[in-house]
Amino acid sequence: MPNPDLLETFPTPTDNEFVIEHVNEEFTSVCPVTGHPDFGEIVVRFSPRSAAAGGVCVELKSLKLYFQSFRQEGIYYEAVTNTIRDDLAKAMEPTWLQVITRWRGRGGIRSIIRAAHGTIPAEWHRQ
Amino acid sequence: MPNPDLLETFPTPTDNEFVIEHVNEEFTSVCPVTGHPDFGEIVVRFSPRSAAAGGVCVELKSLKLYFQSFRQEGIYYEAVTNTIRDDLAKAMEPTWLQVITRWRGRGGIRSIIRAAHGTIPAEWHRQ
Amino acid sequence: MPNPDLLETFPTPTDNEFVIEHVNEEFTSVCPVTGHPDFGEIVVRFSPRSAAAGGVCVELKSLKLYFQSFRQEGIYYEAVTNTIRDDLAKAMEPTWLQVITRWRGRGGIRSIIRAAHGTIPAEWHRQ
Amino acid sequence: MPNPDLLETFPTPTDNEFVIEHVNEEFTSVCPVTGHPDFGEIVVRFSPRSAAAGGVCVELKSLKLYFQSFRQEGIYYEAVTNTIRDDLAKAMEPTWLQVITRWRGRGGIRSIIRAAHGTIPAEWHRQ
Amino acid sequence: MPNPDLLETFPTPTDNEFVIEHVNEEFTSVCPVTGHPDFGEIVVRFSPRSAAAGGVCVELKSLKLYFQSFRQEGIYYEAVTNTIRDDLAKAMEPTWLQVITRWRGRGGIRSIIRAAHGTIPAEWHRQ
Amino acid sequence: MPNPDLLETFPTPTDNEFVIEHVNEEFTSVCPVTGHPDFGEIVVRFSPRSAAAGGVCVELKSLKLYFQSFRQEGIYYEAVTNTIRDDLAKAMEPTWLQVITRWRGRGGIRSIIRAAHGTIPAEWHRQ
Amino acid sequence: MPNPDLLETFPTPTDNEFVIEHVNEEFTSVCPVTGHPDFGEIVVRFSPRSAAAGGVCVELKSLKLYFQSFRQEGIYYEAVTNTIRDDLAKAMEPTWLQVITRWRGRGGIRSIIRAAHGTIPAEWHRQ
Amino acid sequence: MPNPDLLETFPTPTDNEFVIEHVNEEFTSVCPVTGHPDFGEIVVRFSPRSAAAGGVCVELKSLKLYFQSFRQEGIYYEAVTNTIRDDLAKAMEPTWLQVITRWRGRGGIRSIIRAAHGTIPAEWHRQ
Amino acid sequence: MPNPDLLETFPTPTDNEFVIEHVNEEFTSVCPVTGHPDFGEIVVRFSPRSAAAGGVCVELKSLKLYFQSFRQEGIYYEAVTNTIRDDLAKAMEPTWLQVITRWRGRGGIRSIIRAAHGTIPAEWHRQ
Amino acid sequence: MPNPDLLETFPTPTDNEFVIEHVNEEFTSVCPVTGHPDFGEIVVRFSPRSAAAGGVCVELKSLKLYFQSFRQEGIYYEAVTNTIRDDLAKAMEPTWLQVITRWRGRGGIRSIIRAAHGTIPAEWHRQ
Secondary structure, three states, X not given: OOOHHHOOEEEOOOOOOEEEEEEEEEEEEEOXXXXXXXXXXXXXXXXXXXXXXXOEEEOHHHHHHHHHOOOOOEOOHHHHHHHHHHHHXXXXXXXXXXXXXXXXXXXOEEEEEEEEXXXXXXXXXXX | OOOHHHOOEEEOOOOOOEEEEEEXXXXXXXXXXXXXXXXXXXXXXEEOOOOOOOOEEEOHHHXXXXXXXXXXXXXXXXXXXXXXXXXXXXXXXXXXXXXXXXXXXXXXXXXXXXXXXXXXXXXXXXX | OOOHHHOOEEEOOXXXXXXXXXXXXXXXEEOOOOOOEEEEEEEEEEEOOOOOOOOEEEOHHHHHHHHHOOOOOEOOHHHHHHHHHHHHHHHHOOOEEEEEEEEEEEOOEEEEEEXXXXXXXXXXXXX | OOOHHHOOEEEOOOOOOEEEEEEEEEEEEEOOOOOOEEEEEEEEEEEOOOOOOOOEEEOHHHHHHHHHOOOOOEXXXXXXXXXXXXXXXXXXXXXXXXXXXXXXXXXXXXXXEEEEEEOOOHHHHHO | OOOXXXXXXXXXXXXXXXXXXXXXXXXXXXXXXXXXXXXXEEEEEEEOOOOOOOOEEEXXXXXXXXXXXXXXXXXXXXXXXXXXXXXHHHHHOOOEEEEEEEEEEEOOEEEEEEEEEEOOOHHHHHO | OOOHXXXXXXXXXXXXXXXXXXXXXXXXEEOOOOOOEEEEEEEEEEEOOOOOOOOEEEOHHHHHHHXXXXXXXXXXXXXXXXXXXXXXXXXXXXXXXXXXEEEEEEOOEXXXXXXXXXXXXXXXXXX | OOOHHHOOXXXXXXXXXXXXXXXXXEXXXXXXXXXXXXXXXXXXXXXXXXXXXXXXXXXXXXXXXXXXXXXXXXXXXXXXXHHHHHHHHHHHOOOEEEEEEEEEEEXXXXXXXXXXXXXXXXXXXXX | OOOHHHOXXXXXXXXXXEEEEEEEEEEXXXXXXXXXXXXXXEEEEEEOOOOOOOOEEXXXXXXXXXXXXXXXXXXXXXXXXXXXXXXXXXXXXXXXEEEEEEEEXXXXXXXXXXXXXXXXXXXXXXX | OOOHHHOOEEEOOOOXXXXXXXXXXXEEEEOXXXXXXXXXXXXXXXXXXXXOOOOEEEOHHHHHHHHHOOOOOEOOXXXXXXXXXXXXXXXXXXXXXXXXXXXXXXXXXXXXXXEEEEOOOHHXXXX | OOOHHHOOEEEOOOOOOOOXXXXXXXXXXXXOOOOOEEEEEEEEEEEOXXXXXXXXXXXXXXXXHHHHOOOOOEOOHHHHHHHHHHXXXXXXXXXXXXXXXXXXXXXXXXXXXXXXXXXXXXXXXXX
């Protein structure tokens, strides 16, 4: 069962705005309608609050375990995407958060879901 | 016969604006002029209304069955595209919906049709 | 001889603005100077008027036959491009029409011709 | 010797603005310093004046012969580019003309020269 | 242990604004949670102050040694990125500095971190 | 030793603004710290003043010999870039000049340096 | 229903051995277990008997109609492959026949089936 | 109408065995069943007899005109392939000849036909 | 006029068998039928006799000048290929020589000619 | 001046046959005819004798310095290739050695030279 308690954080190392991106290419959950496994890629991008404001970053191993907690869960793509956004937003209260999920084909249909929270930082646009 | 009654929905899991994209690479219908089969790819993108506003998402297996209901239908590319847009717009009343159909060559001509409904969400542009 | 009477249309299925693209990769005509065959690709993009306004779409098989009517015609690239634009503009009176022709090399020179009519619809830019 | 008298034109087939691009991948001239052959690609893009204004297009075979007239000429890249621009501008008096020459390496250095004349038509930007 | 004292600089050779980019594809540090090695690519971009203003550039070999000083350090991706930004900003006081770190997968998750300092110079946008 | 006296010029063939790009993929100099050879690619872009204003272009063979004069020179990347900019700016007094140097890896770090002089011509942006 | 009576042939035009390959990228049938459509690519290669021996080739349009006769048939991949081989072998009695079917993914699994009849001609090996 | 009288030859320049390959990417004929145009690519490979034995090569412009003579001919792919083989074999009596024709899709099916004559020369295998 | 006297050689530096390959991507001659220029790529591969046996290698600059001597020559592709083979075989008497010429399209047909002399060395096969 | 005394070796760590490949992408020497610099890539592959037989491997930094000793040498491609083979063969007495040099274009001609010594090990063929 998706378990946000698995998410651990550590204090952001700076007062400066910066951007973090984690890409998990090995995500799997279960289709709530057919019971068959779904396979997808999860992209998480966020900008933590400043250290002075108590900003935190999600710890990578805990993020992996959190993603693994979806393995036996019967859950829609749309709920996976929004659950991850909500759990990470709650755990980190970042100034910006974006979650993109890309799913391999099921019944000949492949899907991409995008959700976000907060304001895109200037650094992201500078790319 | 294209059957919009096959379309089932489930409540959107969030009040936040987000974007869903489904790509069906295995669409087939029949040419109304020659009676020969047409083969194409259907891209559907939409943003559901918020949960508070009763927003819904199309259920993926029902979408597959809906697409399969075109299999024996004699119908123009242009009508396929607009029918899908109209049926999905009616079933979901999303804030944004875009339908793009790409058709394999017939008589040496390949075609792409684009139709839309509503307002593109900010998240789509942020990409 | 290029024959616009071959062009048939059918009523657009909607009052909504949408965009249609047909790509013919098997076009051939004859060079008016040397008498040798020319080979090219024709891209046609257009947006029909609304159904309420009597908008129509060109029928695909008739478009194929129209393109084939250039097969023995001695005609410049520039005239092919503008003739197709003029014939399709007359047959459909679309709100937007774009014709791009790409020609294989002749004498070591390959050519691309672009012509248009009307106003680009918003949906095209949204892509 | 570069011979602009080889350039022949024919009346533009329309009063509409449109854009023509010719790419010659088989251009050769001679280096005026070393006497060794140079090899390059010539891109010519232009928009003729309207038919009502007496607009003309360069005829393709004559353009090929004009390019071939540089074969034995000792001439700098920069002069090739500007000579082609000047000769075509004079022969066609187009509303827009762009000449880009890309040269294979000589002494380990490869070069690209760009020159233009007139105003870029809207159709070119629409691409 | 990351050692900023390893960083050496030399006077910028000009009063003109210019942009320098160093890419280290062979960076390695240690995960502070698991003790396993991390491998990544570090991109550093900066614009030094003018020579008249006492501007300096980081010397390349000293930068290499500085990067190597992270080899045995247990440190988060986020801290690596911000430490490099802070150490380089202090050593050079450049008008602009950008640090991007791209990390190979760990537990199926790959990460990218971006941080910056100062104002992007015009030359960078001119590209 | 870098020798700007090797640079020869010839009068620009036109009063029109145009843009010239030379790419040398075979540049080598020596690292002033380690004494080991450096290998890089030099991109030079410029727009000469008009012929009426006495504008000149750098002659290609002389440019090659000028680049070769760095072969045994112990010199930083940053100085190579600015020296080339300064020497070419002095020799040609162009309206615009851009120098980009891309260096192969040394100690696992590869570098790109950009410097410029004057105002970017409109033709460059039109591309 | 797969209908071999749709297959028409014409006499081979030669006594020489030669090889014919037809690739249908638009094949669809129905899964006999789930009732869902299957999509695949069919490759048919054969060498007809000599004209003197009454050799025949399958006519292309009839082959297309034959393939289309599988459209509503509930049939395993393996049976599709062998039915096509048997029907074509009976219709043409070729000296060699090879059928390869490649199927798009279903439940995350994609399949390739190969079947043959007769002796591979020397010309095929010569490739 | 396919006209082998258009084929002209010239004496092979050597007594040595060598191999010639001509690829025509602009072949078109007409489908004898539907009357629609077919488009394909023709590959011709051959090895002439020695000069001492009176060997000849097909002249390239005459080969082009010969290929163009199929333009209005209603003819099967198989007959195109064997006709070209037979006509070239008769015109040149080469020691080896191979004809491969690749046809663009028609009704969703694309085809490749291979025919040969004589013995593959050692040089071809050496490749 | 093709001038084999331009070819200069120097003694092979070894008694060991080895293989040399020169690729000229800037070859041009003239079509003897139409008078238009031909453009091609020439690949020369050879293995010199041993130094003890008086083996020689062709000098690269002289090879360039020899290739340039075809610039104004009206000559068939087949004769270019065999002339180069014969001239190089005479100048070097190598143990193996292979000449491959690849020609850009003319009249929609592109060509490849292969000729050889002597015995392929073992080292080439080892590749 | 090429200096084989720079080559240092160390004992092979095993009695087993194995294969080592070093690729130097930054080689430069000088053309003995024109005095201009040459740039190339050197591939060295070898199999040392067994440890029991006193087998050695070339030390990598010494190999770099050896390659750098060609920097000011006027020397043919063929001599570079054979000199490296001879010097490495003498320094290591390996059971197999292969040297391949690939040279950037000069006068429009790029070259590849291959030389070898000894017997290819079985492991290499397994590749």
